Amino acid sequence: MGQRVGIVATGQTRYRSKRKDCSAPDMVYEATSRALADAALTLKDIDAIIFGLAPEALDGINSMDKWCADAAGARNKPFMRVHTGGATGSSVANAAVYHVASGMFDTVLAVAMERVGETPDAQTILNRIYDPVVASDFGLNIINHVAMETSRGMEAYGFTEEHMAMISVKNHLNAFNNPYAHLQINVSVEDVLKSPVVCWPLKLLDCCPRSDGACAVVFASEKKAKRMAPVPVWVNGMAALTDITVPGEIRGGQEQIRLTAARAYQMAGIDHPREQIQVVECYAPFSSLELMYYETLGFCERKDVVKLVESGFGAMDGEVPFVPSGGVMCTNPIGATALIRIAEAAIQVMGKGEKRQVPDVTNALATGYGGSPGPGSASFVTVMVLGKK
């Protein structure tokens, strides 16, 4: 890494299935102005802006970065859009870190948004991320792709639909502590198991909602960060990996996450994640994906995943809380979602989590996952390690 980089501020909109009170730029402005206010900054403090937005058909407007640039504070400043599907938000953050680490910029705003509520079925659009000639005849989309990874995972890890339901219950409970969370509903294991099957083994309450919203994070050089924030959050490790693995090949998506985490841990000097990391904001839009992270992020061996789920390892009062925010399962404005993970991890290190604050956080982990293994589609995996020191 070049120049050391810290997070000094975060800003989020309230997430809803439809933010009828806001135009798209209104949402970007809401998140951006809140991030500036978080560290008492003004636009004069920002040197460049990185903007994130996922597939445009979700919003139904082409190149909406142009519409939103002014709302992100880009007037007279360098501005670019980054897009890596579901990992858009964390790729935006990575690009902001690269900008600062290079020494060319001191303070960079990362802001990402999405309106998934504009169209009645996002999966119709996500069907069109695959190769149109050899793959699109079979109704592929993100939910049935994850369902396929899940049915494989159930055989490989030995978890059941009940274990998935336990993760869902935990995350819905956590969302009540997050004032920005989209879904704030009481859910029991029985509710999850009895909710309609979407793509077996995934049921409705194993799946994320479609959300409108935006998130912004301000990254700064070491010198500026120390001046701007009472508790700057240091980007101590980061890694990003791309692959074109197709389900059923030797290396599945889980292996990609393992590799990415190992690279980020090495950079951050993390060799025992379970002892060194106090909170995880993982990118898990579906319950089954979260429990597989317990292994791939190095918190346990594969054979112990089920035991950890049953013991409440990732609960707020568990050994290492996973997604105190309620996570992607309760809020998913696609292009912004992976940036929310980084914002929420930073909030934990800053100690600003209020009702969702985990005690004594010195290291927090945020992950992102975009694309989807399948013909014509790559996967993008990101892992960021944030620390107080």
Add this chain to the structure above:
Amino acid sequence: MSDNIELLSIPGKWDLTYNYTAGETISKFLIEIRDNARIMATKCNQCNRVIVPPRSYCERCFISIKDNWVELEPTGTLEAYTIVTYKFEGLPDPPYIIGYFRLKGADTTIPHFLTGIDLSDLEFARKKIKVGLPVRLIFKNRGQREGRMTDFRIEPLQHDR
């Protein structure tokens, strides 16, 4: 924000037409399906991976493999699956099974429907499907094949009816 303001929206629709270009490698693959009812893959002689649907290059060794074709048997195994029970807008009517299938000798998998399984009782159907299930490809008759992945269906190798 004023509390009582009426919040408006206007309808929109994207209705666009495309002709998706298959390219030389996929064209040959689809023409072999259409004209000869056989599955052809490309093989990388450096890492020995057999890739289907074929690619003109090996992304790992980063060399062209566009002229190195091998024929695959129309049998294989189910590697991942889901039973879709939800109606997605513009996608097929449920229920149906989507799977990724590894053809014998291939290192990659192809997506397709798994047919030949009675879906009137989903609980019962689920018990018959497992990763590793042997499957076979069944091609449509010559005149019905149009050079698409839907020129064949995939079903369990053994039928117990």
